[in-house]
Amino acid sequence: MRMISRSVAAALLTAGMLTSASAQSTLTLGMVVGTTGAFAGGEAPLVNGTKLAVEDLNAKGGIGGKKINLVIEDTGSEQTGAVNAFNRIIGQDPVAIMNTTLSGFVLSQIGTIQDENIPTLTGAASAQLALDKKGVPPLFRIRTSDVRVPAAAVRFAVKDLGAKNIAVLRSSNEYGNGWRIAIEDTLKSLNMKPAIVETFEGADRDLTPQLLRIKNANADVLIVSGDPPNFVVAVQQIKQLGLTMKVILSNAGVLPTTLKLYQPDASNGIYGTVDSLPADDPAHKDWADRYRKTFNLEPDYSAAEYYDGVMMVAAAIAKVGTDKDALVKELRTVKDYKGIGNTYTYADKGDGGESVAIVQIENGKLKLAANVK
Amino acid sequence: MVDTVRARSRLYKALALVVLLVIAILLPLVLKSNYQLGIAHQALIFIILALGYDVLLGFTGLLSFGHIGLFAIGAYTSAILVMSTGAPFLVGLLGAAVLTGFIGFLIAIPALRIKGHYLTLLTLALGEVIRLVIRSADSLTHGSSGLSGIPRPDIFGYSFRQATPLYYLLLFFAVLAILFVWRLKISRFGRAFMSIRDAEIGAEVCGVNTSAMKMMSFAISAVLAGIAGSLYAHTMRFISPEFFGLGLTTTLLAMVLIGGRGTVVGPVVGAALLIVLPEALRFVKDYYLIVFGIAIWLCVIGMPDGLAGLGRRLLKRARLIA
Numbered sequence: 001m002r003m004i005s006r007s008v009a010a011a012l013l014t015a016g017m018l019t020s021a022s023a024q025s026t027l028t029l030g031m032v033v034g035t036t037g038a039f040a041g042g043e044a045p046l047v048n049g050t051k052l053a054v055e056d057l058n059a060k061g062g063i064g065g066k067k068i069n070l071v072i073e074d075t076g077s078e079q080t081g082a083v084n085a086f087n088r089i090i091g092q093d094p095v096a097i098m099n100t101t102l103s104g105f106v107l108s109q110i111g112t113i114q115d116e117n118i119p120t121l122t123g124a125a126s127a128q129l130a131l132d133k134k135g136v137p138p139l140f141r142i143r144t145s146d147v148r149v150p151a152a153a154v155r156f157a158v159k160d161l162g163a164k165n166i167a168v169l170r171s172s173n174e175y176g177n178g179w180r181i182a183i184e185d186t187l188k189s190l191n192m193k194p195a196i197v198e199t200f201e202g203a204d205r206d207l208t209p210q211l212l213r214i215k216n217a218n219a220d221v222l223i224v225s226g227d228p229p230n231f232v233v234a235v236q237q238i239k240q241l242g243l244t245m246k247v248i249l250s251n252a253g254v255l256p257t258t259l260k261l262y263q264p265d266a267s268n269g270i271y272g273t274v275d276s277l278p279a280d281d282p283a284h285k286d287w288a289d290r291y292r293k294t295f296n297l298e299p300d301y302s303a304a305e306y307y308d309g310v311m312m313v314a315a316a317i318a319k320v321g322t323d324k325d326a327l328v329k330e331l332r333t334v335k336d337y338k339g340i341g342n343t344y345t346y347a348d349k350g351d352g353g354e355s356v357a358i359v360q361i362e363n364g365k366l367k368l369a370a371n372v373k
Numbered sequence: 374m375v376d377t378v379r380a381r382s383r384l385y386k387a388l389a390l391v392v393l394l395v396i397a398i399l400l401p402l403v404l405k406s407n408y409q410l411g412i413a414h415q416a417l418i419f420i421i422l423a424l425g426y427d428v429l430l431g432f433t434g435l436l437s438f439g440h441i442g443l444f445a446i447g448a449y450t451s452a453i454l455v456m457s458t459g460a461p462f463l464v465g466l467l468g469a470a471v472l473t474g475f476i477g478f479l480i481a482i483p484a485l486r487i488k489g490h491y492l493t494l495l496t497l498a499l500g501e502v503i504r505l506v507i508r509s510a511d512s513l514t515h516g517s518s519g520l521s522g523i524p525r526p527d528i529f530g531y532s533f534r535q536a537t538p539l540y541y542l543l544l545f546f547a548v549l550a551i552l553f554v555w556r557l558k559i560s561r562f563g564r565a566f567m568s569i570r571d572a573e574i575g576a577e578v579c580g581v582n583t584s585a586m587k588m589m590s591f592a593i594s595a596v597l598a599g600i601a602g603s604l605y606a607h608t609m610r611f612i613s614p615e616f617f618g619l620g621l622t623t624t625l626l627a628m629v630l631i632g633g634r635g636t637v638v639g640p641v642v643g644a645a646l647l648i649v650l651p652e653a654l655r656f657v658k659d660y661y662l663i664v665f666g667i668a669i670w671l672c673v674i675g676m677p678d679g680l681a682g683l684g685r686r687l688l689k690r691a692r693l694i695a
Binding site: 036090091104107112126177178 | 406407408409411412415508516517518519521522609610611613615616618651652655662
């Protein structure tokens with residue numbers, strides 16, 4: 001009996017030591033995204049990009065001999081869910097957190113991000129998240145800010161498409177509001193103003209009144225900003241209602257997961273803003289091929305940017321270790337880091353990504369229309 | 374004999390309440406992570422909100438779909454008062470309670486003239502109007518950007534920034550709200566509210582001033598919504614119009630109906646359950662919404678009087694067996 005007890009105790013001790021050793025030999029990378037709910041489709045590429053980066057790092061032996069363990073928590077595509085998911089991740093002691101792209105959700109986590117001081121990387125583009133506004137030092141934007149992207153869309157509309165009357169259709173949330181402000185500011189700098197600005201709610205599934213008013217305003221270019229479910233409705237109804245002006249969609253409208261939902265005849269010829277088009281860049285062909293092979297999906301800038309984010313964190317850990325204060329400090333020194341999806345700067349209050357490109361939908365695929373400065 | 378049974382029943386209830394209070398006080402010893410305490414914070418805030426909603430729906434029988442609008446007004450009033458004027462948290466809380474109480478009183482004026490579905494539609498519209506006004510009043514509310522950086526409560530120099538002290542502050546307000554609603558229920562006002570719910574014409578015939586009582590019910594319910602709103606803003610530290618949508622109204626309605634309307638314990642159990650259950654079901658990953666939906670459906674089918682009603686039935690059966 002005593003023999004058995006000793007054996008059991010020894011086994012338990014060994015198991016405990018193994019678990020402890022395993023915990024010590026891995027680094028936890030947290031991720032907070034919507035894997036269920038309305039934004040799950042739009043956020044899927046972020047998970048893919050992060051997974052690919054973790055896979056690549058682990059294939060090379062991890063960071064400093066420690067493998068990376070990716071832990072994903074679901075926001076449920078809800079604001080409170082995003083706060084809860086962030087708190088759940090914190091409880092698992094991550095070295096860094098790859099966060100949601102929903103600006104409103106990130107704003108709701110700001111207090112906790114500041115308190116915890118864990119490097120948190122986000123693809124949220126709202127201008128409000130800049131360090132000189134509501135942003136906090138441990139929050140790093142792996143995306144081009146909304147100050148730049150809508151301005152690029154307007155300049156493309158005016159210079160390349162010859163627009164004289166630009167209409168704006170935007171969601172009522174923080175993201176859509178940011179686009180409205182940036183578009184109005186850019187038009188003002190060009191001595192122009194929008195022909196009409198229309199708003200819709202995130203849950204709206206009929207945009208007929210807004211689109212008919214835009215039609216009556218005789219606009220020659222329509223800029224639409226919103227989230228993936230909104231674009232599916234907008235693109236279909238633009239076609240149904242016979243709107244003939246050129247259309248530019250904000251980033252979520254040209255994500256591979258959104259493109260799959262459009263009727264080909266309705267989306268052909270529509271433009272969209274992206275931070276970059278990695279699939280079109282010969283320098284990143286290997287990465288793009290591996291992405292396609294692994295996820296059976298066309299690679300996009302958001303997947304590439306989350307890939308870059310993990311790589312920047314890995315480089316910082318390799319340099320200063322896993323102390324969160326040191327990591328935040330180290331990441332704040334990053335300048336002109338050339339990744340696959342963007343070029344990033346956080347030094348001197350840098351706001352993350354800098355590049356913007358315009359793409360055009362052709363038979364359900366994207367082709368580069370212009371790189372806009 | 375009847376008096377003895379009633380006295381014993383009250384004693385059991387009081388004992389149950391004391392046990393629950395002791396459990397609630399000791400809970401932070403078990404809930405150690407910020408995540409678990411964060412869920413407890415939300416549950417306590419929604420207990421206050423659901424109790425207020427039960428005064429209107431459960432006690433008085435008035436179905437309002439605009440309650441979340443009042444919750445939003447409370448949150449914004451408190452946040453703006455504290456952030457713009459530098460007022461202490463308690464002033465923000467008081468301001469939120471007074472303003473939402475006054476707005477609740479104003480909403481009651483048109484609501485006196487209509488009943489049933491029309492009242493529901495009116496309050497539904499009012500709730501949406503409140504949300505749109507908050508979004509449009511950019512200079513005051515920061516519109517769709519929302520208000521961030523709302524400070525955690527600070528009372529007479531003691532900061533409730535950390536999760537555990539904040540838990541006890543919220544517990545204090547939740548217990549106050551429970552005691553208030555319990556006292557209200559057994560008061561003559563509570564009886565007047567319930568008489569309106571059960572037979573409005575009968576209540577009028579018996580001399581109940583139904584108009585005044587309905588206005589009072591709206592106002593009390595709104596004050597509790599305002600207090601909950603203030604606590605929410607200072608707990609979450611960020612508020613935006615998006616959060617105060619129709620989906621939250623549905624959740625609030627479910628809290629009261631599943632918990633058991635017209636009772637004090639019902640909204641408490643309902644709020645705690647509907648905040649904790651979705652989190653507890655995370656282990657089933659993407660399927661948790663299905664499991665959550667089935668759980669709610671089973672509750673409604675199997676317990677028409679809510680969880681409080683089920684408790685009552687089980688107690689009655691236990692007494693009969695004894």
